Amino acid sequence: VQLQASGGGLVQAGASLRLSCATSRLTYSGFGVGWFRQAPGKQREIVAAITWTTGIAYYAESAKGRFTILRDTAKNTVYLQMNSLKPDDSAVYYCAADPLFDGHSYYLQSRYLYWGQGTLVTVSS
Secondary structure, three states, rough: OEEEEOOOOOEEEEOOOEEEEEEOOOOOOOOOOEEEOOOOOOOOOEEEEEEOOOOOOEOOOOOOOOOEEEEEOOOOOEEEOOOHHHHHHOEEEEEEEOOOOOOHHHHHHHHHHOOOOOOOEEEEE
């Protein structure tokens, strides 16, 4: 499984940005894809995750109400729509795939066996 994240950039506070995660074909129905982020000097943390087959989404508290995770199965792509961005959202964002996705543990990084390279998001105040 290969993943490639893109769409990061420099934006002002309050702006929106959409990240994309292009995946190789996730034919196994148990897959889930998550977005994580890591700010300088901080640990990597979950942002949101989505079940590949059903589209059921899960969000960290920091993302609820501002971020939306979506998937397009025809394009094998997962998106993270980020609205009302804040400087605290600045980080490297990673997408990752969990082959045995369980919504109850969507936040556990150890379950995600496949990782893409990060894409940098910088939000200026």
